[in-house]
Amino acid sequence: MKEITYREAINEALAEEMTRDENVILMGEDIGLYGGNFQVTKDLILKFGDNRVMDTPVSEAVTAGCAVGAAMSGLRPVIEATFSDFVTLMMDNLVNQAAKIHYLSAGEINVPMVLRLPVGCGTGAGAQHSQSLEAWMCHVPGLKVVFPSNPYEAKGLLKAAIRDDNPVIFCEHKLLYPTAGSVPEEDYTIPLSQANIVKKGTSLTMIAYGYSVQKCLVAAMQLKPKGIDIEVIDLRTLHPLDEDTILESVKKTGRVIIVHEAVKTGGVGAEISALIAEKAFSYLKAPILRIAGMDIPIPFNKTMEQACVPQILDIKKAAERMMRR
Amino acid sequence: MKEITYREAINEALAEEMTRDENVILMGEDIGLYGGNFQVTKDLILKFGDNRVMDTPVSEAVTAGCAVGAAMSGLRPVIEATFSDFVTLMMDNLVNQAAKIHYLSAGEINVPMVLRLPVGCGTGAGAQHSQSLEAWMCHVPGLKVVFPSNPYEAKGLLKAAIRDDNPVIFCEHKLLYPTAGSVPEEDYTIPLSQANIVKKGTSLTMIAYGYSVQKCLVAAMQLKPKGIDIEVIDLRTLHPLDEDTILESVKKTGRVIIVHEAVKTGGVGAEISALIAEKAFSYLKAPILRIAGMDIPIPFNKTMEQACVPQILDIKKAAERMMRR
Amino acid sequence: MSLTNEKIIKMYTRMVTARLLEEMLNEMFNEGMLHGTTHLGIGQEASGVAPCMTLMEGDKITLTHRNHVGCVGIGMDVKKILAEMFGKETGVCGGYGGSMHMVDYEKGNMFASGVVGGGLGIAVGAALKMKYKGEANIVICFIGDGATNEGMFHEALNLASIWKLPIVFFVENNGYAVSMPTYRSMNLQNIEKRAESYGMRSIIVDGNNAIDIYNMTFSAVQSVREGFGPMFIESKTYRICGHSRSDTEQLYRNQKEMDYYLAKCPIKRLEEYMLKNNIAKSEMLKEINTQVMDELKQAVLYAQNSLEPSLENIGKYVYAK
Amino acid sequence: MSLTNEKIIKMYTRMVTARLLEEMLNEMFNEGMLHGTTHLGIGQEASGVAPCMTLMEGDKITLTHRNHVGCVGIGMDVKKILAEMFGKETGVCGGYGGSMHMVDYEKGNMFASGVVGGGLGIAVGAALKMKYKGEANIVICFIGDGATNEGMFHEALNLASIWKLPIVFFVENNGYAVSMPTYRSMNLQNIEKRAESYGMRSIIVDGNNAIDIYNMTFSAVQSVREGFGPMFIESKTYRICGHSRSDTEQLYRNQKEMDYYLAKCPIKRLEEYMLKNNIAKSEMLKEINTQVMDELKQAVLYAQNSLEPSLENIGKYVYAK
């Protein structure tokens, strides 16, 4: 094992997959010499050359479209959007092309591509550079959506995503990039659509993904002395969901809090809540809570920016309130 | 009162609002002489001229963007996408511009525009021309989303949408266009964010919108003789939701089935279910069910196309099952 | 690969196949035999077929909502095309796709996208793979005049140009995007002009003259194949039929214009050329027409007798395993 | 509205204000006094200010992520700009927007979009309203070289052209889109060429020469105002500072190139012009610099002393009432 950052973990996953399979290529804005907007692809152009690490013009739509066509032809393109907010410019190619071509060709054609999206707020970048839009993608059959919560997860999940034969949206939280964690020396992957119980517990189930997992873990640790024993599930893959792990945990604890940074209304938490309300209803001891982003654009002002997404204190309070019921 | 079709009701709403307010203009592909892809804007160009009914090139992105700019400047543009599937090409202008400008200008600038979207399957138009993508828009603070279920609703809601000072996504189900209903002779509007109980009932609450409301009503009528007395709620506005009407009904009946044609995972039904599971949990007598579109692209084959969205029989079966519990 | 008589006859046969197929589809729609909608390419047979005749094994094309002519042009099986129109399991998309999404990867048709401009990125990506792998193949990306007003057009041509990809953008300018005449949708005499924005070479061809299209596309394809970077071809043609099934009134154009183009029918013109240059006698042409008609009738029977896809498989192809 | 001495002095003052403001911002970021990120326009003061000087009451501009120079150019209050940088209630966006979204409708700045190309549609829509209402106003849409590779650029220019809208697309070609040099992002000598794709008139200006920019933009604006349809201006300039706060290494360019452009500093050049043509004496220029600096220091104090927006209002402006 070694300690590396989330950013490095992603960089390593890319490098190792590119070494393993010459069909893996990278495309995106400033991913070459510049190293990527968040320095995730640093030095890869030196290792693999500019025919495998390709700077694109500011043309998100065709970058996505080109990835679709290359993937249909047998390559395994991994593309980067500079901010997940610009997925708005790629939607047609993702939703109407990438997600549907396997189906429309009755299984003949695969579209093995990965779109890497830096997600989330906390950097003061304002309303157009801070959104968490992953819920849209989870509403699109044919797409897979992955969101790792730490370096180990990031590396293993990205490798699995690259090897997957479907279009995968790979979300990365910007605030996680500099955070470090242990990662094995040897090659490993983490299967998609398999959630992870990061902390066992009996009092209530917290379901989260990405950066929120870290916050839930801290909250859980801080609540332990108070006799609240929280089970924390890291979803890892948001679509298609690992229903079994979720439902089993809920059946055990009977209490659920779902946590994410994305806007509450219509977020991934809604789907998870609905899933539970349909399939584990009789096990529930309390209302299902969602602690999620406020229904507002992300404000620039720092205090407001922090206030509009769940912080550890919000999560703790919600858990305590729920246990008091 | 008079009998007109959903298509005519929308046409009348447009004509009346254009007569009332010269700031109302229309833009879209083939909306002029051609009368619109679904003939909704028929003859409006003859009445109002081509400076108010403007054919656009096949350029969805700038059509949306142009509407944003015109709306910021004081016009009230109503634009049409030929199929809601092409909203994929407008997402940036809707989400990153239209929805955020009022907020980013601290309330100084309004964006009073309407985007009309023909939604849904049943016409054999295939996977890229049959989707129901309204859930995406409900995940965007700053946008409003409306989906009328009959001619009366269509006319009153569209007029309200045009008079609203926010960007409104106005969904129209293609299969409703030729269906007729009673509409008052005189001017009227239906307030946004106000749901409508179309049928009172005590056994269970069905929550639906658009074409699905019609299906629920038939199901409810057919189940009445069996002693199942269904309350049918037409959401009308999907975002922001009328929480009160939903919660009150659920508190009364204790049973909920949510019906929509959009893909189940991450659909509007998830949000409604989550809302109820959080705020009316203790009133529930049964799991919250969602009867929704299958998690697949819409297939061309007619039998499959019908099978992949809820039909009256599916709704009835679900209600009967729920009542047997 | 010059234009041998044999090839001309093959091209002619495919153009006739496309025409008769589409006339048949039109009738079947009118009789309510088919579900959904369709966009016919009647009048555009030279534009759709001739470029395909210049291709070799491993080359690819991408098509649009108006794709039947191209499907026939690239040599797809009419039985499977018709079966797809009927939504049958034996169709090219197994019944999942329908008229707008005909695909046959092996035959070279990567995908037909019903989103205007939807094929542009795909075509660029396919060309990228060919260049990356050092293959001698090329892509022809078919689009309409209307599609050249989409943002994707701009981005795709620019990317293809700066990356020097082996791709030909073949624009079938048929005068209209639904009801919008090309001259109203852009402030330009020739769409070809747009290639200059990308530093891309371009030519204009008479889109109703199969021989010319073949020859000019052939040399364009050759130069692209040799690595000189992408090319742009504007093929000036005309849509004889309505835009789609629902385009009945056609108030946006007049009979005079239609008559003018009816007289320029690409099939008639190719027949005249073949007769004049002794490539075929009129009996042979008749024979071809008869044979094609027989084949199509067989194909309709095949389609009708094919099975519906099994409902059980409705979700089978959402994800690759 | 010819270029009077008074106007030149005003233009100079604004250019100096922009420069000193941005140098100050840069320092404050380095000292950790400011949250978020920013994109400075140091070196582009002529390009950003001169076009604004040609405008009259009711005209509008749209800006980009790199908008401070334009904000000063259009006459926005530096106090409110700085307050916005500090996220304060008194900021132009009430603290909701930040560096990338400066807006002041009354002053003429409709919106600054941080999405590259995000202002294009908005500008076109504003111009549509002016034409529809028969107003004598026009819009200047500022964008960068990188933005001309976005699909929106293509669609917006085409629409403006076929609708003959009163709009000037002013491209500040500063040589780079982040690390991507313009010559690598397109196969073109001059971006100006792209205007031809839309049948749009175009000119190239020396983006570091304020007088030239003013004069040429002024005549373009006049002709647009008179109803002759949109125009396109490519202003060749250079970004002296890094792309954004995080662009530190700048491996993508070399010192020689930077030195070349440093020597072409638009402010120095305007000073030389003013001195040579007796528009101002060097004492006056010094005086202006001192005054501007004072004003900016005051503005910083104002910003620092302003209140944070109230947390209660965090959701107040999501919807208009």
Ligand SMILES: Cc1ncc(C[n+]2csc(CCOP(=O)(O)OP(=O)(O)O)c2C)c(N)n1
């Ligand atoms: C993105 C998108 N916008 C609108 C449509 C509706 N539509 C279908 S075909 C068409 C016209 C396309 O014109 P052109 O590219 O010239 O092709 P043609 O139909 O003439 O073959 C339009 C607007 C669509 N399918 N996709």
Ligand SMILES: Cc1ncc(C[n+]2csc(CCOP(=O)(O)OP(=O)(O)O)c2C)c(N)n1
């Ligand atoms: C749609 C979109 N893509 C990518 C980015 C990230 N980004 C910010 S500025 C920039 C470069 C823009 O270049 P240009 O238009 O030349 O403007 P400049 O920065 O040179 O002023 C990029 C790629 C963005 N903000 N928006």
Ligand SMILES: [Mg+2]
């Ligand atoms: Mg056309």
Ligand SMILES: [Mg+2]
């Ligand atoms: Mg630039």
